[in-house]
Amino acid sequence: MHELECIIVGGGPAGLMAAVYLARYKRRAVVIDEGASRAAMIPKSRNVLGFPDGIAGQDLLERMREHAAKFGAAVQTARVDGLARQGDVFEARAGATTFRAPFVILATGARDVxxxxxxxxxxxxxxxxxxxxxxxxxxxxxxxxxxxxxxxxxxxxxxxxxxxxxxxxxxxxxxxxxxxxxxxxxxxxxxxxxxxxxxxxxxxxxxxxxxxxxxxxxxxxxxxxxxxLGLEHRSGLAAALGAQVEADGQLVVTDHFETTVPGLFAAGDVASGLNQINVAAGQAAIAATEIHNRLP
Missing domain, CATH: 3.50.50.60 (FAD/NAD(P)-binding domain)
Incomplete structure:
Protein backbone atom coordinates (compact mmCIF):
# COMPACT_ATOMS: atom_id res chain seq x y z
CA MET A 1 0.00 0.00 0.00
CA HIS A 2 1.52 3.31 -1.10
CA GLU A 3 0.38 6.22 1.08
CA LEU A 4 0.07 9.37 -1.01
CA GLU A 5 -1.74 12.69 -1.10
CA CYS A 6 -2.95 12.39 -4.70
CA ILE A 7 -3.17 9.68 -7.34
CA ILE A 8 -3.10 10.83 -10.97
CA VAL A 9 -4.48 8.27 -13.40
CA GLY A 10 -3.18 8.90 -16.91
CA GLY A 11 0.10 10.31 -18.20
CA GLY A 12 -1.00 12.51 -21.08
CA PRO A 13 -0.80 16.33 -21.06
CA ALA A 14 -3.39 16.67 -18.27
CA GLY A 15 -1.83 14.04 -16.02
CA LEU A 16 1.72 15.32 -16.47
CA MET A 17 0.71 18.93 -15.91
CA ALA A 18 -1.02 17.92 -12.68
CA ALA A 19 2.15 16.07 -11.68
CA VAL A 20 4.30 19.16 -12.28
CA TYR A 21 2.03 21.35 -10.15
CA LEU A 22 1.75 18.90 -7.27
CA ALA A 23 5.49 18.20 -7.29
CA ARG A 24 6.23 21.91 -7.14
CA TYR A 25 3.72 22.21 -4.28
CA LYS A 26 5.84 19.49 -2.59
CA ARG A 27 2.93 17.06 -2.43
CA ARG A 28 3.22 13.26 -2.48
CA ALA A 29 1.67 12.24 -5.77
CA VAL A 30 2.13 9.57 -8.40
CA VAL A 31 1.15 9.32 -12.07
CA ILE A 32 -0.04 5.86 -13.09
CA ASP A 33 0.15 5.67 -16.87
CA GLU A 34 -0.61 2.78 -19.22
CA GLY A 35 0.87 4.60 -22.22
CA ALA A 36 -2.33 5.15 -24.19
CA SER A 37 -2.39 8.95 -24.48
CA ARG A 38 -4.31 10.24 -27.48
CA ALA A 39 -1.69 12.97 -27.82
CA ALA A 40 0.90 10.37 -28.84
CA MET A 41 -0.92 9.92 -32.17
CA ILE A 42 -0.33 13.52 -33.31
CA PRO A 43 2.20 13.67 -36.19
CA LYS A 44 2.74 17.39 -35.58
CA SER A 45 0.76 20.08 -33.80
CA ARG A 46 1.27 23.82 -34.26
CA ASN A 47 -1.52 24.59 -31.82
CA VAL A 48 0.52 24.14 -28.62
CA LEU A 49 1.77 27.42 -27.18
CA GLY A 50 5.53 27.78 -27.56
CA PHE A 51 5.85 25.56 -30.64
CA PRO A 52 4.80 27.71 -33.63
CA ASP A 53 6.70 25.43 -36.03
CA GLY A 54 5.00 22.37 -34.58
CA ILE A 55 5.89 19.43 -32.38
CA ALA A 56 5.06 15.74 -32.65
CA GLY A 57 2.83 14.34 -29.93
CA GLN A 58 5.43 11.79 -28.79
CA ASP A 59 8.07 14.51 -28.52
CA LEU A 60 5.74 16.76 -26.56
CA LEU A 61 4.93 13.98 -24.09
CA GLU A 62 8.62 13.21 -23.67
CA ARG A 63 9.34 16.85 -22.87
CA MET A 64 6.48 16.93 -20.40
CA ARG A 65 7.76 13.76 -18.70
CA GLU A 66 11.22 15.30 -18.42
CA HIS A 67 9.66 18.46 -16.99
CA ALA A 68 7.76 16.49 -14.36
CA ALA A 69 10.81 14.37 -13.47
CA LYS A 70 12.94 17.49 -12.96
CA PHE A 71 10.80 18.40 -9.94
CA GLY A 72 10.65 14.86 -8.56
CA ALA A 73 7.26 13.73 -9.88
CA ALA A 74 6.87 9.94 -9.81
CA VAL A 75 5.51 8.11 -12.85
CA GLN A 76 4.55 4.43 -12.73
CA THR A 77 3.92 2.48 -15.93
CA ALA A 78 0.81 0.44 -15.17
CA ARG A 79 -2.89 0.18 -15.82
CA VAL A 80 -5.37 1.06 -13.08
CA ASP A 81 -7.75 -1.90 -13.00
CA GLY A 82 -10.06 -0.55 -10.34
CA LEU A 83 -10.77 2.46 -8.19
CA ALA A 84 -12.53 2.16 -4.84
CA ARG A 85 -13.21 4.39 -1.88
CA GLN A 86 -12.75 3.41 1.74
CA GLY A 87 -14.03 6.21 3.94
CA ASP A 88 -12.12 9.35 2.96
CA VAL A 89 -9.40 7.47 1.09
CA PHE A 90 -9.32 6.27 -2.50
CA GLU A 91 -7.64 3.01 -3.42
CA ALA A 92 -6.33 2.53 -6.96
CA ARG A 93 -5.45 -1.04 -7.88
CA ALA A 94 -2.77 -1.46 -10.56
CA GLY A 95 -1.82 -5.09 -10.95
CA ALA A 96 -0.46 -6.35 -7.62
CA THR A 97 0.03 -2.81 -6.28
CA THR A 98 -2.53 -0.69 -4.45
CA PHE A 99 -2.11 3.07 -4.12
CA ARG A 100 -3.95 5.05 -1.43
CA ALA A 101 -4.67 8.78 -1.31
CA PRO A 102 -7.44 11.18 -0.22
CA PHE A 103 -7.57 12.72 -3.71
CA VAL A 104 -7.55 11.40 -7.26
CA ILE A 105 -7.20 13.22 -10.58
CA LEU A 106 -8.53 11.20 -13.50
CA ALA A 107 -6.68 12.15 -16.67
CA THR A 108 -7.71 9.04 -18.56
CA GLY A 109 -8.59 10.88 -21.78
CA ALA A 110 -10.55 9.49 -24.69
CA ARG A 111 -10.23 7.33 -27.78
CA ASP A 112 -11.21 8.38 -31.29
CA VAL A 113 -13.85 6.19 -32.93
CA LEU A 229 -17.28 9.70 -35.61
CA GLY A 230 -16.90 10.98 -32.07
CA LEU A 231 -14.90 9.95 -29.03
CA GLU A 232 -15.13 7.23 -26.42
CA HIS A 233 -14.34 9.02 -23.17
CA ARG A 234 -12.56 6.84 -20.63
CA SER A 235 -14.82 7.64 -17.69
CA GLY A 236 -15.51 4.09 -16.50
CA LEU A 237 -13.45 4.29 -13.29
CA ALA A 238 -15.38 7.36 -12.15
CA ALA A 239 -18.76 6.06 -13.29
CA ALA A 240 -18.21 2.91 -11.22
CA LEU A 241 -17.94 5.16 -8.15
CA GLY A 242 -21.20 6.90 -9.04
CA ALA A 243 -19.83 10.02 -10.72
CA GLN A 244 -22.25 11.81 -13.01
CA VAL A 245 -21.47 11.40 -16.69
CA GLU A 246 -22.61 13.51 -19.65
CA ALA A 247 -24.45 11.88 -22.56
CA ASP A 248 -21.21 11.83 -24.57
CA GLY A 249 -19.28 10.11 -21.76
CA GLN A 250 -17.47 13.13 -20.38
CA LEU A 251 -17.54 13.61 -16.63
CA VAL A 252 -19.59 16.39 -15.07
CA VAL A 253 -17.21 18.64 -13.13
CA THR A 254 -17.25 21.84 -11.07
CA ASP A 255 -15.33 25.02 -11.84
CA HIS A 256 -12.37 23.42 -10.03
CA PHE A 257 -12.81 20.15 -11.98
CA GLU A 258 -14.11 18.03 -9.13
CA THR A 259 -16.58 15.35 -10.20
CA THR A 260 -19.80 14.67 -8.33
CA VAL A 261 -17.79 12.26 -6.14
CA PRO A 262 -16.04 14.38 -3.46
CA GLY A 263 -12.26 14.23 -3.78
CA LEU A 264 -12.37 12.76 -7.27
CA PHE A 265 -11.22 15.24 -9.92
CA ALA A 266 -11.00 14.97 -13.71
CA ALA A 267 -8.94 16.89 -16.27
CA GLY A 268 -8.38 16.62 -19.99
CA ASP A 269 -10.57 14.86 -22.54
CA VAL A 270 -12.42 12.85 -19.88
CA ALA A 271 -13.74 16.05 -18.27
CA SER A 272 -16.46 18.24 -19.74
CA GLY A 273 -14.97 20.80 -22.09
CA LEU A 274 -13.04 21.26 -25.32
CA ASN A 275 -10.76 18.33 -26.21
CA GLN A 276 -7.47 20.21 -26.57
CA ILE A 277 -3.95 19.86 -25.14
CA ASN A 278 -3.93 23.48 -23.97
CA VAL A 279 -7.30 23.08 -22.30
CA ALA A 280 -6.25 19.82 -20.63
CA ALA A 281 -3.17 21.47 -19.15
CA GLY A 282 -5.21 24.36 -17.77
CA GLN A 283 -7.81 22.05 -16.25
CA ALA A 284 -5.08 20.00 -14.59
CA ALA A 285 -3.42 23.09 -13.13
CA ILE A 286 -6.73 24.21 -11.59
CA ALA A 287 -7.52 20.75 -10.20
CA ALA A 288 -4.02 20.28 -8.73
CA THR A 289 -4.12 23.70 -7.08
CA GLU A 290 -7.55 23.02 -5.56
CA ILE A 291 -6.27 19.74 -4.12
CA HIS A 292 -3.18 21.44 -2.71
CA ASN A 293 -5.32 24.07 -1.01
CA ARG A 294 -7.49 21.40 0.63
CA LEU A 295 -4.62 19.31 1.95
CA PRO A 296 -3.14 20.06 5.38
Missing part, protein backbone atom coordinates in the same frame (compact mmCIF):
# COMPACT_ATOMS: atom_id res chain seq x y z
CA UNK A 114 -12.20 5.00 -36.14
CA UNK A 115 -14.08 4.45 -39.40
CA UNK A 116 -14.34 0.87 -40.61
CA UNK A 117 -11.87 1.25 -43.46
CA UNK A 118 -8.47 -0.31 -44.11
CA UNK A 119 -5.27 1.66 -44.75
CA UNK A 120 -6.09 4.26 -42.12
CA UNK A 121 -3.02 3.81 -39.91
CA UNK A 122 -0.52 4.50 -42.71
CA UNK A 123 -2.32 7.69 -43.68
CA UNK A 124 -2.43 8.82 -40.06
CA UNK A 125 1.35 8.53 -39.78
CA UNK A 126 1.89 10.71 -42.85
CA UNK A 127 -0.57 13.35 -41.62
CA UNK A 128 -3.09 12.83 -44.42
CA UNK A 129 -5.64 11.48 -41.93
CA UNK A 130 -6.25 13.80 -38.99
CA UNK A 131 -8.70 13.78 -36.12
CA UNK A 132 -8.85 17.36 -34.88
CA UNK A 133 -9.69 20.26 -37.21
CA UNK A 134 -9.70 22.57 -34.19
CA UNK A 135 -6.00 21.74 -33.78
CA UNK A 136 -4.88 21.85 -37.40
CA UNK A 137 -7.68 23.12 -39.62
CA UNK A 138 -5.55 26.24 -40.16
CA UNK A 139 -2.98 24.13 -42.02
CA UNK A 140 -5.56 22.78 -44.49
CA UNK A 141 -6.37 26.09 -46.15
CA UNK A 142 -7.34 25.86 -49.83
CA UNK A 143 -7.09 22.07 -50.01
CA UNK A 144 -9.28 19.08 -50.89
CA UNK A 145 -10.68 17.85 -47.58
CA UNK A 146 -13.00 14.93 -46.82
CA UNK A 147 -14.95 14.37 -43.62
CA UNK A 148 -16.28 10.93 -42.66
CA UNK A 149 -19.10 11.34 -40.18
CA UNK A 150 -22.72 10.61 -39.46
CA UNK A 151 -25.67 12.92 -38.97
CA UNK A 152 -25.30 16.37 -37.47
CA UNK A 153 -21.80 15.72 -36.11
CA UNK A 154 -20.42 14.97 -39.57
CA UNK A 155 -22.34 17.86 -41.09
CA UNK A 156 -21.04 20.41 -38.60
CA UNK A 157 -17.44 19.27 -38.92
CA UNK A 158 -17.76 19.55 -42.71
CA UNK A 159 -19.03 23.11 -42.36
CA UNK A 160 -16.23 23.90 -39.92
CA UNK A 161 -13.39 22.80 -42.20
CA UNK A 162 -15.07 24.56 -45.14
CA UNK A 163 -14.49 27.76 -43.19
CA UNK A 164 -10.78 27.47 -44.01
CA UNK A 165 -11.50 28.00 -47.73
CA UNK A 166 -11.26 24.28 -48.43
CA UNK A 167 -12.93 22.20 -51.13
CA UNK A 168 -14.88 19.90 -48.79
CA UNK A 169 -16.62 16.59 -49.37
CA UNK A 170 -18.80 15.09 -46.66
CA UNK A 171 -18.83 11.28 -46.72
CA UNK A 172 -22.10 11.06 -44.83
CA UNK A 173 -22.39 7.25 -44.65
CA UNK A 174 -25.92 7.66 -45.96
CA UNK A 175 -27.10 9.76 -43.01
CA UNK A 176 -27.38 13.25 -44.47
CA UNK A 177 -31.08 12.64 -45.15
CA UNK A 178 -31.68 12.64 -41.39
CA UNK A 179 -30.46 16.23 -41.03
CA UNK A 180 -32.77 19.24 -41.06
CA UNK A 181 -33.03 21.28 -44.23
CA UNK A 182 -31.69 24.42 -42.57
CA UNK A 183 -28.53 22.52 -41.59
CA UNK A 184 -28.09 21.15 -45.10
CA UNK A 185 -28.48 24.67 -46.43
CA UNK A 186 -25.37 25.61 -44.45
CA UNK A 187 -23.41 23.06 -46.45
CA UNK A 188 -24.78 24.26 -49.76
CA UNK A 189 -23.77 27.81 -48.87
CA UNK A 190 -20.27 26.53 -48.12
CA UNK A 191 -20.24 24.54 -51.40
CA UNK A 192 -19.73 21.24 -49.59
CA UNK A 193 -20.23 18.12 -51.74
CA UNK A 194 -22.18 15.26 -50.14
CA UNK A 195 -21.32 11.64 -50.99
CA UNK A 196 -23.59 8.85 -49.72
CA UNK A 197 -21.48 5.79 -50.51
CA UNK A 198 -19.41 4.26 -47.72
CA UNK A 199 -15.61 4.09 -47.98
CA UNK A 200 -13.80 0.76 -47.65
CA UNK A 201 -10.11 1.54 -48.12
CA UNK A 202 -7.73 4.48 -47.96
CA UNK A 203 -4.69 4.49 -50.28
CA UNK A 204 -1.94 6.79 -49.04
CA UNK A 205 0.54 8.57 -51.29
CA UNK A 206 2.91 10.62 -49.08
CA UNK A 207 3.47 13.11 -51.91
CA UNK A 208 0.01 13.25 -53.46
CA UNK A 209 -2.50 12.93 -50.64
CA UNK A 210 -4.89 10.01 -50.30
CA UNK A 211 -7.32 8.11 -52.47
CA UNK A 212 -10.51 6.87 -50.84
CA UNK A 213 -11.96 3.77 -52.44
CA UNK A 214 -15.72 3.54 -51.94
CA UNK A 215 -17.68 0.30 -51.62
CA UNK A 216 -19.21 0.83 -55.07
CA UNK A 217 -15.72 1.03 -56.60
CA UNK A 218 -15.61 4.81 -56.95
CA UNK A 219 -12.25 6.40 -56.10
CA UNK A 220 -12.01 9.93 -54.72
CA UNK A 221 -8.79 11.90 -54.15
CA UNK A 222 -8.19 14.25 -51.24
CA UNK A 223 -5.34 16.02 -49.51
CA UNK A 224 -6.70 15.47 -46.01
CA UNK A 225 -9.31 13.18 -44.45
CA UNK A 226 -11.00 13.85 -41.10
CA UNK A 227 -12.91 11.03 -39.40
CA UNK A 228 -15.71 12.66 -37.39
Missing amino acids: EPEVTGLAESLQTGHVRYCPVCDGYETQGRRVAVIGRDLHGLRESAFVAGFDNEVTWLSLGTHGRCEEKELERLRAAKVTIVEQEPRHVHCDPKDGIEVEMKDGTRLRFDVLYPA
Whole structure:
Protein backbone atom coordinates (compact mmCIF):
# COMPACT_ATOMS: atom_id res chain seq x y z
CA MET A 1 0.00 0.00 0.00
CA HIS A 2 1.52 3.31 -1.10
CA GLU A 3 0.38 6.22 1.08
CA LEU A 4 0.07 9.37 -1.01
CA GLU A 5 -1.74 12.69 -1.10
CA CYS A 6 -2.95 12.39 -4.70
CA ILE A 7 -3.17 9.68 -7.34
CA ILE A 8 -3.10 10.83 -10.97
CA VAL A 9 -4.48 8.27 -13.40
CA GLY A 10 -3.18 8.90 -16.91
CA GLY A 11 0.10 10.31 -18.20
CA GLY A 12 -1.00 12.51 -21.08
CA PRO A 13 -0.80 16.33 -21.06
CA ALA A 14 -3.39 16.67 -18.27
CA GLY A 15 -1.83 14.04 -16.02
CA LEU A 16 1.72 15.32 -16.47
CA MET A 17 0.71 18.93 -15.91
CA ALA A 18 -1.02 17.92 -12.68
CA ALA A 19 2.15 16.07 -11.68
CA VAL A 20 4.30 19.16 -12.28
CA TYR A 21 2.03 21.35 -10.15
CA LEU A 22 1.75 18.90 -7.27
CA ALA A 23 5.49 18.20 -7.29
CA ARG A 24 6.23 21.91 -7.14
CA TYR A 25 3.72 22.21 -4.28
CA LYS A 26 5.84 19.49 -2.59
CA ARG A 27 2.93 17.06 -2.43
CA ARG A 28 3.22 13.26 -2.48
CA ALA A 29 1.67 12.24 -5.77
CA VAL A 30 2.13 9.57 -8.40
CA VAL A 31 1.15 9.32 -12.07
CA ILE A 32 -0.04 5.86 -13.09
CA ASP A 33 0.15 5.67 -16.87
CA GLU A 34 -0.61 2.78 -19.22
CA GLY A 35 0.87 4.60 -22.22
CA ALA A 36 -2.33 5.15 -24.19
CA SER A 37 -2.39 8.95 -24.48
CA ARG A 38 -4.31 10.24 -27.48
CA ALA A 39 -1.69 12.97 -27.82
CA ALA A 40 0.90 10.37 -28.84
CA MET A 41 -0.92 9.92 -32.17
CA ILE A 42 -0.33 13.52 -33.31
CA PRO A 43 2.20 13.67 -36.19
CA LYS A 44 2.74 17.39 -35.58
CA SER A 45 0.76 20.08 -33.80
CA ARG A 46 1.27 23.82 -34.26
CA ASN A 47 -1.52 24.59 -31.82
CA VAL A 48 0.52 24.14 -28.62
CA LEU A 49 1.77 27.42 -27.18
CA GLY A 50 5.53 27.78 -27.56
CA PHE A 51 5.85 25.56 -30.64
CA PRO A 52 4.80 27.71 -33.63
CA ASP A 53 6.70 25.43 -36.03
CA GLY A 54 5.00 22.37 -34.58
CA ILE A 55 5.89 19.43 -32.38
CA ALA A 56 5.06 15.74 -32.65
CA GLY A 57 2.83 14.34 -29.93
CA GLN A 58 5.43 11.79 -28.79
CA ASP A 59 8.07 14.51 -28.52
CA LEU A 60 5.74 16.76 -26.56
CA LEU A 61 4.93 13.98 -24.09
CA GLU A 62 8.62 13.21 -23.67
CA ARG A 63 9.34 16.85 -22.87
CA MET A 64 6.48 16.93 -20.40
CA ARG A 65 7.76 13.76 -18.70
CA GLU A 66 11.22 15.30 -18.42
CA HIS A 67 9.66 18.46 -16.99
CA ALA A 68 7.76 16.49 -14.36
CA ALA A 69 10.81 14.37 -13.47
CA LYS A 70 12.94 17.49 -12.96
CA PHE A 71 10.80 18.40 -9.94
CA GLY A 72 10.65 14.86 -8.56
CA ALA A 73 7.26 13.73 -9.88
CA ALA A 74 6.87 9.94 -9.81
CA VAL A 75 5.51 8.11 -12.85
CA GLN A 76 4.55 4.43 -12.73
CA THR A 77 3.92 2.48 -15.93
CA ALA A 78 0.81 0.44 -15.17
CA ARG A 79 -2.89 0.18 -15.82
CA VAL A 80 -5.37 1.06 -13.08
CA ASP A 81 -7.75 -1.90 -13.00
CA GLY A 82 -10.06 -0.55 -10.34
CA LEU A 83 -10.77 2.46 -8.19
CA ALA A 84 -12.53 2.16 -4.84
CA ARG A 85 -13.21 4.39 -1.88
CA GLN A 86 -12.75 3.41 1.74
CA GLY A 87 -14.03 6.21 3.94
CA ASP A 88 -12.12 9.35 2.96
CA VAL A 89 -9.40 7.47 1.09
CA PHE A 90 -9.32 6.27 -2.50
CA GLU A 91 -7.64 3.01 -3.42
CA ALA A 92 -6.33 2.53 -6.96
CA ARG A 93 -5.45 -1.04 -7.88
CA ALA A 94 -2.77 -1.46 -10.56
CA GLY A 95 -1.82 -5.09 -10.95
CA ALA A 96 -0.46 -6.35 -7.62
CA THR A 97 0.03 -2.81 -6.28
CA THR A 98 -2.53 -0.69 -4.45
CA PHE A 99 -2.11 3.07 -4.12
CA ARG A 100 -3.95 5.05 -1.43
CA ALA A 101 -4.67 8.78 -1.31
CA PRO A 102 -7.44 11.18 -0.22
CA PHE A 103 -7.57 12.72 -3.71
CA VAL A 104 -7.55 11.40 -7.26
CA ILE A 105 -7.20 13.22 -10.58
CA LEU A 106 -8.53 11.20 -13.50
CA ALA A 107 -6.68 12.15 -16.67
CA THR A 108 -7.71 9.04 -18.56
CA GLY A 109 -8.59 10.88 -21.78
CA ALA A 110 -10.55 9.49 -24.69
CA ARG A 111 -10.23 7.33 -27.78
CA ASP A 112 -11.21 8.38 -31.29
CA VAL A 113 -13.85 6.19 -32.93
CA GLU A 114 -12.20 5.00 -36.14
CA PRO A 115 -14.08 4.45 -39.40
CA GLU A 116 -14.34 0.87 -40.61
CA VAL A 117 -11.87 1.25 -43.46
CA THR A 118 -8.47 -0.31 -44.11
CA GLY A 119 -5.27 1.66 -44.75
CA LEU A 120 -6.09 4.26 -42.12
CA ALA A 121 -3.02 3.81 -39.91
CA GLU A 122 -0.52 4.50 -42.71
CA SER A 123 -2.32 7.69 -43.68
CA LEU A 124 -2.43 8.82 -40.06
CA GLN A 125 1.35 8.53 -39.78
CA THR A 126 1.89 10.71 -42.85
CA GLY A 127 -0.57 13.35 -41.62
CA HIS A 128 -3.09 12.83 -44.42
CA VAL A 129 -5.64 11.48 -41.93
CA ARG A 130 -6.25 13.80 -38.99
CA TYR A 131 -8.70 13.78 -36.12
CA CYS A 132 -8.85 17.36 -34.88
CA PRO A 133 -9.69 20.26 -37.21
CA VAL A 134 -9.70 22.57 -34.19
CA CYS A 135 -6.00 21.74 -33.78
CA ASP A 136 -4.88 21.85 -37.40
CA GLY A 137 -7.68 23.12 -39.62
CA TYR A 138 -5.55 26.24 -40.16
CA GLU A 139 -2.98 24.13 -42.02
CA THR A 140 -5.56 22.78 -44.49
CA GLN A 141 -6.37 26.09 -46.15
CA GLY A 142 -7.34 25.86 -49.83
CA ARG A 143 -7.09 22.07 -50.01
CA ARG A 144 -9.28 19.08 -50.89
CA VAL A 145 -10.68 17.85 -47.58
CA ALA A 146 -13.00 14.93 -46.82
CA VAL A 147 -14.95 14.37 -43.62
CA ILE A 148 -16.28 10.93 -42.66
CA GLY A 149 -19.10 11.34 -40.18
CA ARG A 150 -22.72 10.61 -39.46
CA ASP A 151 -25.67 12.92 -38.97
CA LEU A 152 -25.30 16.37 -37.47
CA HIS A 153 -21.80 15.72 -36.11
CA GLY A 154 -20.42 14.97 -39.57
CA LEU A 155 -22.34 17.86 -41.09
CA ARG A 156 -21.04 20.41 -38.60
CA GLU A 157 -17.44 19.27 -38.92
CA SER A 158 -17.76 19.55 -42.71
CA ALA A 159 -19.03 23.11 -42.36
CA PHE A 160 -16.23 23.90 -39.92
CA VAL A 161 -13.39 22.80 -42.20
CA ALA A 162 -15.07 24.56 -45.14
CA GLY A 163 -14.49 27.76 -43.19
CA PHE A 164 -10.78 27.47 -44.01
CA ASP A 165 -11.50 28.00 -47.73
CA ASN A 166 -11.26 24.28 -48.43
CA GLU A 167 -12.93 22.20 -51.13
CA VAL A 168 -14.88 19.90 -48.79
CA THR A 169 -16.62 16.59 -49.37
CA TRP A 170 -18.80 15.09 -46.66
CA LEU A 171 -18.83 11.28 -46.72
CA SER A 172 -22.10 11.06 -44.83
CA LEU A 173 -22.39 7.25 -44.65
CA GLY A 174 -25.92 7.66 -45.96
CA THR A 175 -27.10 9.76 -43.01
CA HIS A 176 -27.38 13.25 -44.47
CA GLY A 177 -31.08 12.64 -45.15
CA ARG A 178 -31.68 12.64 -41.39
CA CYS A 179 -30.46 16.23 -41.03
CA GLU A 180 -32.77 19.24 -41.06
CA GLU A 181 -33.03 21.28 -44.23
CA LYS A 182 -31.69 24.42 -42.57
CA GLU A 183 -28.53 22.52 -41.59
CA LEU A 184 -28.09 21.15 -45.10
CA GLU A 185 -28.48 24.67 -46.43
CA ARG A 186 -25.37 25.61 -44.45
CA LEU A 187 -23.41 23.06 -46.45
CA ARG A 188 -24.78 24.26 -49.76
CA ALA A 189 -23.77 27.81 -48.87
CA ALA A 190 -20.27 26.53 -48.12
CA LYS A 191 -20.24 24.54 -51.40
CA VAL A 192 -19.73 21.24 -49.59
CA THR A 193 -20.23 18.12 -51.74
CA ILE A 194 -22.18 15.26 -50.14
CA VAL A 195 -21.32 11.64 -50.99
CA GLU A 196 -23.59 8.85 -49.72
CA GLN A 197 -21.48 5.79 -50.51
CA GLU A 198 -19.41 4.26 -47.72
CA PRO A 199 -15.61 4.09 -47.98
CA ARG A 200 -13.80 0.76 -47.65
CA HIS A 201 -10.11 1.54 -48.12
CA VAL A 202 -7.73 4.48 -47.96
CA HIS A 203 -4.69 4.49 -50.28
CA CYS A 204 -1.94 6.79 -49.04
CA ASP A 205 0.54 8.57 -51.29
CA PRO A 206 2.91 10.62 -49.08
CA LYS A 207 3.47 13.11 -51.91
CA ASP A 208 0.01 13.25 -53.46
CA GLY A 209 -2.50 12.93 -50.64
CA ILE A 210 -4.89 10.01 -50.30
CA GLU A 211 -7.32 8.11 -52.47
CA VAL A 212 -10.51 6.87 -50.84
CA GLU A 213 -11.96 3.77 -52.44
CA MET A 214 -15.72 3.54 -51.94
CA LYS A 215 -17.68 0.30 -51.62
CA ASP A 216 -19.21 0.83 -55.07
CA GLY A 217 -15.72 1.03 -56.60
CA THR A 218 -15.61 4.81 -56.95
CA ARG A 219 -12.25 6.40 -56.10
CA LEU A 220 -12.01 9.93 -54.72
CA ARG A 221 -8.79 11.90 -54.15
CA PHE A 222 -8.19 14.25 -51.24
CA ASP A 223 -5.34 16.02 -49.51
CA VAL A 224 -6.70 15.47 -46.01
CA LEU A 225 -9.31 13.18 -44.45
CA TYR A 226 -11.00 13.85 -41.10
CA PRO A 227 -12.91 11.03 -39.40
CA ALA A 228 -15.71 12.66 -37.39
CA LEU A 229 -17.28 9.70 -35.61
CA GLY A 230 -16.90 10.98 -32.07
CA LEU A 231 -14.90 9.95 -29.03
CA GLU A 232 -15.13 7.23 -26.42
CA HIS A 233 -14.34 9.02 -23.17
CA ARG A 234 -12.56 6.84 -20.63
CA SER A 235 -14.82 7.64 -17.69
CA GLY A 236 -15.51 4.09 -16.50
CA LEU A 237 -13.45 4.29 -13.29
CA ALA A 238 -15.38 7.36 -12.15
CA ALA A 239 -18.76 6.06 -13.29
CA ALA A 240 -18.21 2.91 -11.22
CA LEU A 241 -17.94 5.16 -8.15
CA GLY A 242 -21.20 6.90 -9.04
CA ALA A 243 -19.83 10.02 -10.72
CA GLN A 244 -22.25 11.81 -13.01
CA VAL A 245 -21.47 11.40 -16.69
CA GLU A 246 -22.61 13.51 -19.65
CA ALA A 247 -24.45 11.88 -22.56
CA ASP A 248 -21.21 11.83 -24.57
CA GLY A 249 -19.28 10.11 -21.76
CA GLN A 250 -17.47 13.13 -20.38
CA LEU A 251 -17.54 13.61 -16.63
CA VAL A 252 -19.59 16.39 -15.07
CA VAL A 253 -17.21 18.64 -13.13
CA THR A 254 -17.25 21.84 -11.07
CA ASP A 255 -15.33 25.02 -11.84
CA HIS A 256 -12.37 23.42 -10.03
CA PHE A 257 -12.81 20.15 -11.98
CA GLU A 258 -14.11 18.03 -9.13
CA THR A 259 -16.58 15.35 -10.20
CA THR A 260 -19.80 14.67 -8.33
CA VAL A 261 -17.79 12.26 -6.14
CA PRO A 262 -16.04 14.38 -3.46
CA GLY A 263 -12.26 14.23 -3.78
CA LEU A 264 -12.37 12.76 -7.27
CA PHE A 265 -11.22 15.24 -9.92
CA ALA A 266 -11.00 14.97 -13.71
CA ALA A 267 -8.94 16.89 -16.27
CA GLY A 268 -8.38 16.62 -19.99
CA ASP A 269 -10.57 14.86 -22.54
CA VAL A 270 -12.42 12.85 -19.88
CA ALA A 271 -13.74 16.05 -18.27
CA SER A 272 -16.46 18.24 -19.74
CA GLY A 273 -14.97 20.80 -22.09
CA LEU A 274 -13.04 21.26 -25.32
CA ASN A 275 -10.76 18.33 -26.21
CA GLN A 276 -7.47 20.21 -26.57
CA ILE A 277 -3.95 19.86 -25.14
CA ASN A 278 -3.93 23.48 -23.97
CA VAL A 279 -7.30 23.08 -22.30
CA ALA A 280 -6.25 19.82 -20.63
CA ALA A 281 -3.17 21.47 -19.15
CA GLY A 282 -5.21 24.36 -17.77
CA GLN A 283 -7.81 22.05 -16.25
CA ALA A 284 -5.08 20.00 -14.59
CA ALA A 285 -3.42 23.09 -13.13
CA ILE A 286 -6.73 24.21 -11.59
CA ALA A 287 -7.52 20.75 -10.20
CA ALA A 288 -4.02 20.28 -8.73
CA THR A 289 -4.12 23.70 -7.08
CA GLU A 290 -7.55 23.02 -5.56
CA ILE A 291 -6.27 19.74 -4.12
CA HIS A 292 -3.18 21.44 -2.71
CA ASN A 293 -5.32 24.07 -1.01
CA ARG A 294 -7.49 21.40 0.63
CA LEU A 295 -4.62 19.31 1.95
CA PRO A 296 -3.14 20.06 5.38
